[in-house]
Every structure is written in C-alpha cells, then in structure tokens.
Amino acid sequence: MxxxxxxxxxxxxxxxxxxxxxxxxxxxxxxxxxxxxxxxxxxxxxxxxxxxxxxxxxxxxxxxxxxxxxxxxxxxxxxxxxxxxxxxxxxxxxxxxxxxxxxxxxxxxxxxxxxxxxxxxxxxxxxxxxxxxxxxxxxxxxxxxxxxxxxxxxxxxxxxxxxxxxxxxxxxxxxxxxxxxxxxxxxxxxxxxxxxxxxxxxxxxxxxxxxxxxxxxxxxxxxxxxxxxxxxxxxxxxxxxxxxxxGGKSANIVLPDAPLEQAVSQGVKSVMLNSGQSCNAPTRLLVPHDARETARAAAAQAAAETTVGAPGSNAAIGPVVSEVQWQRIQRLIQCGIDEGATLVAGGAGRPEGLETGYYVKPTVFADVTPDMTIAREEIFGPVVAILEYTDEEDAIRIANDTVYGLAAYVQSADLERARAVARRLRAGQVSLNYPDLDMNAPFGGYKQxxxxxxxxxxxxxxxxxxxxxxxxxx
The missing domain is CATH 3.40.605.10 (Aldehyde Dehydrogenase; Chain A, domain 1)
Incomplete structure (x- = not known):
C-alpha cells in the first residue's frame, strides 16, 4: 500500500x-x-x-x-x-x-x-x-x-x-x-x-x-x-x-451525408473511453430524424461491444473513480428513465459479474429531448444521449443550446460542409470526422x-x- x-x-x-x-x-x-x-x-x-x-x-x-x-x-x-x-x-x-x-x-x-x-x-x-x-x-x-x-x-x-x-x-x-x-x-x-x-x-x-x-x-x-x-x-x-x-456537454452532429452506422459507432465508443470521464466527450449524439432507427441500433451495438472489467483484464473500460461518482451516474441514468427517454443499452446498476468495484454499464438513451436532464447535465460516465434533428439548422440550434461550450464534433462526407457547420458551433474546439489528436491545438471552452x-x-x-x-x- x-x-x-x-x-x-x-x-x-x-x-x-x-x-x-x-x-x-x-x-x-x-x-x-x-x-x-x-x-x-x-x-x-x-x-x-x-x-x-x-x-x-x-x-x-x-x-x-x-x-x-x-x-x-x-x-x-x-x-x-x-x-x-x-x-x-x-x-x-x-x-x-x-x-x-x-x-x-x-x-x-x-x-x-x-x-x-x-x-x-x-x-x-x-x-x-x-x-x-x-x-x-x-x-x-x-x-x-x-x-x-x-x-x-x-x-x-x-x-x-x-x-x-x-x-x-x-x-x-x-x-x-x-x-x-x-x-x-x-x-x-x-x-x-x-x-x-x-x-x-x-x-x-x-x-x-x-x-x-x-x-x-x-x-x-x-x-x-x-x-x-x-x-x-x-x-x-x-x-x-x-x-x-x-465542464462540457459536447454535441456530436452526424450530418445526413455521413456514413451513419460508422459515425454513430465511433461516437459512442469515444464517449465510453476512460469510462466516460472526459470533459470533452461527445455525449450528445445528434442524428437525422429519418435515420433514428438505424442510429439507435448502431449505438446499441457499439455499447454492447464495449467490454467492462478489471483494469488488468484488457477490457475496454474499467470502473469510475469513486462511489460518489458512481452514485451520481446512477441517479442521472434513473433520471433519464423517469423523464421518458428510451433505454436502448445498459441502464442502472453494475454490469453482470462485477458486484465489487464502481463499474457502470455502457448506457445509451434514445428519444432524448433537449429539455431532459440527461441532455443538459454533465454525467461524466459512459452514457450517451441520442437526440434527433430535422435539418442542419435544427442540428446547429440544438448543439448550441447548452450552457457549456468546451467541444463539439461534426461528421460529414463533405469536408466543406463540415467546416461550415463547425464555424457556427459555440465551442472552443470542434473536431471534424474523428481526427487524430493534435497536441498543439488550443484546448479550452466558451461560456460556462x-x-x-x-x-x-x-x-x-x-x-x-x-x-x-x-x-x-x-
């Protein structure tokens, strides 16, 4: 010790x-x-x-x-x-x-x-x-x-x-x-x-x-x-x-021309990294309304593929840092259920077989509306909220509808389109199409x-x- x-x-x-x-x-x-x-x-x-x-x-x-x-x-x-x-x-x-x-x-x-x-x-x-x-x-x-x-x-x-x-x-x-x-x-x-x-x-x-x-x-x-x-x-x-x-509550806008399943899967897995304990994690996943079923299926699959286990087990994620943090995440997961969001992966409690340790199930909610608690509060755990938008203007409005402004993400097959959307997002760092880490990129946020x-x-x-x-x- x-x-x-x-x-x-x-x-x-x-x-x-x-x-x-x-x-x-x-x-x-x-x-x-x-x-x-x-x-x-x-x-x-x-x-x-x-x-x-x-x-x-x-x-x-x-x-x-x-x-x-x-x-x-x-x-x-x-x-x-x-x-x-x-x-x-x-x-x-x-x-x-x-x-x-x-x-x-x-x-x-x-x-x-x-x-x-x-x-x-x-x-x-x-x-x-x-x-x-x-x-x-x-x-x-x-x-x-x-x-x-x-x-x-x-x-x-x-x-x-x-x-x-x-x-x-x-x-x-x-x-x-x-x-x-x-x-x-x-x-x-x-x-x-x-x-x-x-x-x-x-x-x-x-x-x-x-x-x-x-x-x-x-x-x-x-x-x-x-x-x-x-x-x-x-x-x-x-x-x-x-x-x-x-804090942060970063939006991840998947534009209609993006490879939907790949973009959704990669977005979910990036949230799960470090057990969701990253302030810039893209926890609000914004998808086109007419692609909602495909998006939720891809997100659920990505969550299911996220293994949880002891730090030495080669699992994708380990525990969250403390009992206090675990209890907070559980409260917010239950809040999502109580407010009417649809649980498509994970949920409350520990993963099966992990009764000891502060482990959280990789969780995905669909049918999330911008006014729900899980769409507004930073959860700081492996939890993704899927929100739907009608068009590009609606997506930008939803993305900016937050007290936070640390990071944002845009996925599109058209780089010029992604760049144009990025310029309208009120965030200190915007990532296009899941780029590699840039150690020289300034890191910090707008607003709160x-x-x-x-x-x-x-x-x-x-x-x-x-x-x-x-x-x-x-």
Whole structure:
C-alpha cells in the first residue's frame, strides 16, 4: 500500500504541519490503496513563500537554461513512465492499456510539446519605437482533477516552467499517486528549489487557500463548473488571473451525408473511453430524424461491444473513480428513465459479474429531448444521449443550446460542409470526422466551460504578462 505523508516544498519532502490522513480508494476493489496527508492553509503559506523566493531567480533564466531543464524533466519522465501508468491505474481505475498508451503517454507528449514550443516562442516584438515584451506572470497555483491526472498536471506545469513561472500543485485527493511521482520526477530532474511545489489537500481547504492567497499571481483550475465558480469567487479580492477548464456537454452532429452506422459507432465508443470521464466527450449524439432507427441500433451495438472489467483484464473500460461518482451516474441514468427517454443499452446498476468495484454499464438513451436532464447535465460516465434533428439548422440550434461550450464534433462526407457547420458551433474546439489528436491545438471552452486555453504554444500566453516599453528605439 502506498503511503505519502509529506509534501514537496522548496526542493525537499516536508512533513505536513497539522494535516489529517486521507484514505485513497482503489475503485476496482473498493479497498484502501494508499494514504496521503491533507494539507492546511499553513502548508500553503510555506509552499507559496518558497515559490515566491524562487521566482526572483527563475524568472531571469534564459531560454536555453529552461530548455535544458525541460529536457532533463523529459528524460526523468521517460524513466518513470511505467510507474506513472501503474499509479494511474491504481488511483482512478484506468485499464492498464489505457493508462500506458494514453494516460501516461500524454504526460510525456505535453513535455515534448512544451520543449518544441519554447524553442521558437517570441517573447519580444518591436513595433515602431515600442518594445512589446512578454514576461512570466509570477507564482501560479494549479488545482487539477482525477480523470486525466497527469495530463492536467503536465499541460499546466510545463508551459509555466517553460516561460519562467514558479508553481504550487494541488492534485485531486482522489488521485494523488500520479502527482507524487510527478514531484519525484521534478526532483530527480534538478528543478530548482521552490520552482515546483506540491501540497495535497481538499478543494475547500487547500484549493481555497491557494485561490485567496495574495502572493499567488495566477490560479489555474480544471474541474466542475460549480467548483470553478468558487475558485473565481475566492480569487476575486486579490484580482489574480483566473484560468479555468470546466465542464462540457459536447454535441456530436452526424450530418445526413455521413456514413451513419460508422459515425454513430465511433461516437459512442469515444464517449465510453476512460469510462466516460472526459470533459470533452461527445455525449450528445445528434442524428437525422429519418435515420433514428438505424442510429439507435448502431449505438446499441457499439455499447454492447464495449467490454467492462478489471483494469488488468484488457477490457475496454474499467470502473469510475469513486462511489460518489458512481452514485451520481446512477441517479442521472434513473433520471433519464423517469423523464421518458428510451433505454436502448445498459441502464442502472453494475454490469453482470462485477458486484465489487464502481463499474457502470455502457448506457445509451434514445428519444432524448433537449429539455431532459440527461441532455443538459454533465454525467461524466459512459452514457450517451441520442437526440434527433430535422435539418442542419435544427442540428446547429440544438448543439448550441447548452450552457457549456468546451467541444463539439461534426461528421460529414463533405469536408466543406463540415467546416461550415463547425464555424457556427459555440465551442472552443470542434473536431471534424474523428481526427487524430493534435497536441498543439488550443484546448479550452466558451461560456460556462471556462476561459483561457491550454496545450501547445497557446498555453504559454496564459502564464505571461505583456509589458510595453515605449521609447525603446527612438
């Protein structure tokens, strides 16, 4: 069993000042997998002070010095990548193949992307007599979630380090093992003392202390919209920059000219990936009204083909992260039934033969209307809602009829048509015909899905202030 009682502050492992022990549950077995200590505002004060001292030195480093540091981080990450995958499987139930091929891999990919972006990034630009300089914003606090744990750590920490910021990480207490290994990687890579710090804890205590802290210049949060509102409220009195990547209820428009069965099947399976625990999952499947029967049959078949099992079983999906999450998903599945949607696959309860562990049946609802709860609330589980539209205008209207705007998807045999529809969707990222992952594509949302962007060089700007030096060249 893992035991991580200390925090990483100012380049060394530091005992908690007065924290309580927290049991981390393995969602596949429902047994205790390890223990961490929950931090206090006093621990936050120590970490912020260390980051503030380090910023005075680190912000003055050269591009070449930071490139050398990031390359060392990459080397150490590669040496620990299998350990990272094992930790992610244990803490949040990701199947071993997913933890290895996607969860741990994407952490490395973000490091590589940050290195490539830093090589050519323009920190200064002269416009007439004025020099426009981009300088590190300062001390950054990161609150990260449990669903793609190292992805969210890496896509925040690496751009911050690349541009000269220092940081404090508060990972999810539900999935802290990967963050511990990340801190060990930072230490082994020789990240200067205070440049990276780790304090475990809950959102209402450690997260709130970071958000409110007057010596934190920026707070970057990934999680629910509800929690994001609290972060912004806590940060407001100090007028710090607030960057948020929040909830989603992404529409997947299958246009009439798309290969229907293939588009529907691929859409359903993309929702099921990671047990539906992805904020950008295409959970609202929009299909032409006259193709509804074919669509629901294809969706039901795709759900039936989605195997559920223990993380080491090579199943397509494992458990969801916790009992709280499992209960929420069950409530929303029952809500879909109660409100009159047609259950065409899955449903309430655990899959047959999986009485232990937080497993959810791959579920598909048809006859869903835009006003139903399952069409409006983020479920964060392996649940797809099929909605029908009459024409293209109706599809666009339904897709945009949401408080969220993180992602959207369009399927069409006519690329120009797909492009035209994409331009009218109010979402921060639109994917056409299930493209490959682009590590340089900006990631972030419109409306209540947040503000700012992550991934690639677009993330750099979130950690920079702009300074105009007028009269620089008379």
């Amino acid at each position: 893992r035991n991580y009682p200390d925090f990483y502050i100012d380049g060394r492992w530091t005992p908690a000042r007065d924290g309580t022990v927290y049991d981390v549950i393995d969602p596949a077995s429902e047994r205790v997998a390890g223990r961490i200590t929950l931090g206090t505002p006093g621990d936050v004060d120590l970490a912020v002070a260390a980051a503030r001292r380090a910023f005075n030195r680190y912000s003055l480093t050269t591009r070449e010095e930071r490139l050398d540091l990031l390359e060392r981080v990459l080397t150490e990450y590669q040496a620990r990548e299998s350990d990272m995958a094992a930790a992610i499987t244990e803490e949040m139930g990701a199947p071993q193949w997913l933890a290895t091929q996607m969860q741990a891999w994407i952490g490395r990919a973000h490091i590589e992307t940050a290195i490539a972006a830093l090589r050519d990034y323009r920190f200064e630009e002269q416009r007439g007599p004025t020099l426009v300089a981009k300088e590190p914003i300062g001390v950054c606090a990161f609150i990260t979630p449990w669903n793609w744990p190292v992805n969210q750590i890496a896509c925040k920490v690496m751009p911050a380090l690349a541009v000269g910021c220092t940081c404090i990480l508060k990972p999810s207490e539900e999935a802290p093992f990967s963050a511990q290994i990340w801190a060990e990687i930072m230490h082994a890579a020789g990240v200067p003392a205070g440049v990276f710090n780790l304090v475990n804890g809950t959102g209402p205590v450690v997260g709130a202390a970071l958000s409110r802290h007057p010596d934190v210049d920026m707070i970057s949060f990934t999680g629910s919209t509800r929690a994001g509102v609290e972060v912004a409220r806590d940060a407001a009195p100090t007028v710090k920059r607030v960057h948020q990547e929040l 899905s947040g503000n700012g962007r992550e991934w690639g060089e677009h993330a750099f700007g979130e950690f920079l202030e702009t300074k105009a030096i007028i009269g620089y060249d008379k």
